[in-house]
C-alpha cells in the first residue's frame with residue numbers, strides 16, 4: 233500500500249498565532265515539533281494498516297518545517313516547493329492508494345481557526361469552485377479525485393473536520409482544536425498524536441472506495457483578491473475575466489488547469 237501524506241501547520245494541535253507558524257520566531261519550535269510528531273503518528277498508523285511506501289509533503293510556509301529525524305525510517309519527505317501546480321500534493325498520481333491530510337485549517341474568512349486562509353492570507357479573500365467556497369482541503373482534495381485516489385483521513389481544526397465529513401461522509405477526521413474568534417480550545421498534544429495514529433489506521437483499514445470523490449467535468453473558478461491590483465493582474469491570464477474590481481473568473485475542463493491558474497495568479 234502506497235500512501236501520500238500532505239502536512240500543514242495551522243491545524244496542528246494548539247496552533248493559534250502567526251508567530252508560532254514562523255520559522256524566524258522563538259514561538260515556532262514547539263509547533264514545528266508537534267507538526268513533526270503528528271505526521272510521524274500518521275506514518276505509524278499507515279504502517280500498522282499495511283503501508284509499505286509513504287511519501288510526506290511538508291506543505292507549510294517554506295516547506296521546510298518537519299524534523300525528518302522524528303519520522304519513521306523508510307518514509308520519503310518532500311521539502312521546499314518545486315513550482316509544480318499540485319502544490320501541497322506535489323507528485324500525487326494514480327499510483328497512490330490513499331491521501332491523508334495532517335494539520336489542515338479552515339478556509340479564508342471562516343471562523344474555524346484564528347489562522348484561517350486559502351493559499352495566501354496576504355492576497356486572497358476567497359476562492360470559489362463551481363460556486364462552492366473553497367478551502368485548501370477542497371482545492372487539493374479535487375486533485376486526489378481526478379486521479380481516483382481516496383482521501384481517507386484529515387486532522388485539523390474542528391470546523392474543517394466538519395467540512396471534510398460533509399464533503400465525503402466516508403472519510404475519518406480528527407479535530408485537534410476548535411477556533412473561537414482569535415483563540416483556540418485544544419486537546420492535549422499527546423492525546424492528539426495517539427488519535428491521529430489510531431484514526432489513520434482505522435481509515436486505511438476501512439472501505440477506501442467510499443473515500444474517492446466524484447470529479448466534475450468542468451470548473452468555474454472565482455478568486456476574490458484582498459486588493460483590486462491582484463485581480464487586475466490575474467485578469468490577463470488567458471481565458472480569465474474581471475467580474476468586479478477585486479474578483480476574477482475563469483472556466484476550465486481540466487483540473488490541472490485550475491491549479492495552474494492558481495499557481496500563476498496567487
Ligand SMILES: [Zn+2]
Pocket residue numbers: 240241242291292293
Ligand atoms: Zn500553512
